[in-house]
Amino acid sequence: MLKIKIHCIGKNKDTYIDISTQEFAKRASHNIDIQWLYYKSDKRLLTKLKMEKNPLIILLDEKGKEMTSKQFSSFIFKHESTQIHFILGEYCGFSQDVQNLKNSKISLSKLTFTYQHARLILAEQLYRAQQIYIKSSYHK
Numbered sequence: 001m002l003k004i005k006i007h008c009i010g011k012n013k014d015t016y017i018d019i020s021t022q023e024f025a026k027r028a029s030h031n032i033d034i035q036w037l038y039y040k041s042d043k044r045l046l047t048k049l050k051m052e053k054n055p056l057i058i059l060l061d062e063k064g065k066e067m068t069s070k071q072f073s074s075f076i077f078k079h080e081s082t083q084i085h086f087i088l089g090e091y092c093g094f095s096q097d098v099q100n101l102k103n104s105k106i107s108l109s110k111l112t113f114t115y116q117h118a119r120l121i122l123a124e125q126l127y128r129a130q131q132i133y134i135k136s137s138y139h140k
Contacts, residue, residue, distance in 0.1 A: 002032045002076065003083045004126065007045050010090045010115055012038050017116045024123035028130040034123070042095045049085065049101055056082045057102050059094060060118060064105035069139060072106075073129035088118055 012018065025034040039045045049055060056079050067075060076084060087098065108121050131138035 002080050002130075003035075004032055004076070005035045005037060005083065005085045006119070006122065007048070007085060007087045008036065008038050008115070008119065009040075009042050009045055009088065010038075014116045017120050020120050021123040024120075024127040028127040031130045031133060032126060034126060036119075042089075042098050045087070046097055046101070052083065052085070054082065055085045056104070057085045057087065059087050059089070059098070059102045059105045060108060060122065061089075061094070061105045062107055062110070062112065064107040066107050066110070069125060069128050070132055072125060073132035075106075076126070076129055077133050086122060088115060088122070091115065 021036065025032075025036075028034065037048070039048075049057065087094070087102075089098070108118060108125070113121060128139050
């Protein structure tokens, strides 16, 4: 089973987004274990990440690599034996310390999204990646 931790720096203030992200996580739970973690600052995030053993750390950043949904599915499932850590930063971006920990940087789109909507889009794309992996008709 693919294990994914999504680290979010900033406030978690929209309950309707929470309901939707948890629904996608529940739907994907056959192949993907998704855990959402929230931090008030990147200092706590850094402490948490430094305790992990060989994590694959992926920053979600507008300047990151863009992928199709199929490419994203292949990317995450080829790391099935590794715990994947996605990091969503604050509106001002990532500190240099967080940047230094990353293994990869991807973009959800060339468009700019709010922090809350980026969480929802990532949750849906993880579910879509799982559906592509199991060859379901969800992704056409």
